[in-house]
Amino acid sequence: MTNYDIPNFDTPYFILDEGLLTRNLEVLADVKARTGCKILLAQKAFSMYALYPLVSRYLDGTCASGLHEALLSQQYFGGENHVYSPAYSQHEFQRLNEICDVMVFNSAVQWRRFRHMRNVNKAYGIRINPELSTQQHEKPIYDPCAPNSRLGITLANFLAAFGDDADLEGISGLHFHTLCQQNSDALEATFAAVEGKFGQYLHKMDWINFGGGHHITRADYDVERLVSLIKRVQDTYNVQVYLEPGEAIALNVGFLVASVLDIVDNGMKIAILDTSAACHMPDVLEMPYRPHIIGSGQPGEKAHLYRLGGVSCLAGDVIGDYSFDAPLAIGDRLIFTDMAIYSMVKTTTFNGVPLPSIAVLRNDGNAELLKSFGYEDFASRL
Secondary structure (H helix, E strand, O other): OOOOOOOOOOOOEEEEEHHHHHHHHHHHHHHHHHHOOEEEEEOOOOOOHHHHHHHOOOOOEEEEOOHHHHHHHHHHOOOEEEEEOOOOOHHHHHHHHHHOOEEEEOOHHHHHHHHHHOOOOOEEEEEEOOOOOOOOOOOHHHOOOOOOOOOOEOHHHHHHHHOOOOOOOOOOEEEOOOOOOEOHHHHHHHHHHHHHHHHHHHOOOOEEEOOOOEOOOOOOOOHHHHHHHHHHHHHHHOOEEEEOOOHHHHOOOEEEEEEEEEEEEOOOEEEEEOOOHHHHOOHHHHOOOOOOEOOOEOOOOOOEEEEEEOOOOOOOOEEEEEEEOOOOOOOOEEEEEOOOOOOHHHOOOHHHOOOOEEEEEOOOOOEEEEEOOOHHHHHOOO
C-alpha cells in the first residue's frame, strides 16, 4: 500500500489488506499440514470479526481470555472455542462451560472450585509456569515468567496441589504461554524447561498448548525448527499440540491512515495528527515502540524532521520523531504500518477522541468501509 492507492475515506481509519492476511494464513496452514498441530487465533491481539470467515478457512478455532471473546468466537468464527483466564467468576464459568470446548485454569484453587461442574464433553487444562524468562530485553510487564508472576502454576505449587503422583483426574491438557514476538529458538528453550519440570505429566495428557508469542509469519522466523519441535513433542508424548498466535496471523497486514491537522514550532516542528498514541495505538506508549510510517525515515535520515503528536490533551501523546523527503503540510495523509495487532482491540475514547473507522482492502483491489464510530460510541460507555 502506498500514498497513491489509499482510499479517500475520512481519517483516521484502520485498513486491513486481505491479500497480506491470506499470505500469513497460508504460512500457518503449511505448518499445520506438515505437523498435524492445531492453530488457534488469539483474539486478544486481533478480533476483527469481519475477517473471521477468511481466517476460519485456515485455522482450527480461537482462544479467548474471557466471556466476551468466547461469545465473539461462537457467533462469528466457529471451530474450536478455547478459553483461559487468570480467574473465572461463578457467572463467567457457567456461561463459558456451555459454549467453550476447552477451558484452562490458572490455579489449583480455581480448578477445585469448579471441577464439580465439569462436562464430560468438554476438555479442561491447567496453565503451567516453567519459570524460564526468555524476554530479557523486554519489560517485565510482558513476561509471564517474571518473578512473582500471577500466571501459571509453578512446579512447586503443582506438586503441592496435586501430590507427587499428580492426581489430575478431569485434566486432559497442559498450557504454557511465555513468549512475546519471539522466534522458535525461544520456544525450544521454553519447552526444554517444561519438559524438565513437567515431562512426567505430559504422558498423562491428551494435548499441550504452546500458547502464543510465536512470530511464525515474520521473514526471519525459523519455521523448520518449529516444525521439528512440534513433531518431536507429538511423537514422544502422544499429544495433540496447539499453538495460539495472535500477532503472527495479522502481522504487517494492517495500516492506520491519519491526517495532519496543524503544524507548530516549539523548538522543532511538531505535526498534530487526527489520531492519538494514547487512544488509537497505546502500545506506542506502553511498550514503548516507534511505528513505521510509509515514506518516512529516522531523525536525520531525510531532510525534514517532525515530531508527530496526537490529538488528545495528554502532554505525552507523542508518536515519535520522523523525517520526510518533503515538508509536511496540513491535510497530508500518513500511513502507519503493522496496525492490525494490538491496536483495534486497545482503542479507547479517552478525551472524547473518536475511534478510527475500520476498512478492508479486498483481494480484488476494492476498498470497503466496514464500520464508522461516532458520539454514541463514546457516550454509551459512560
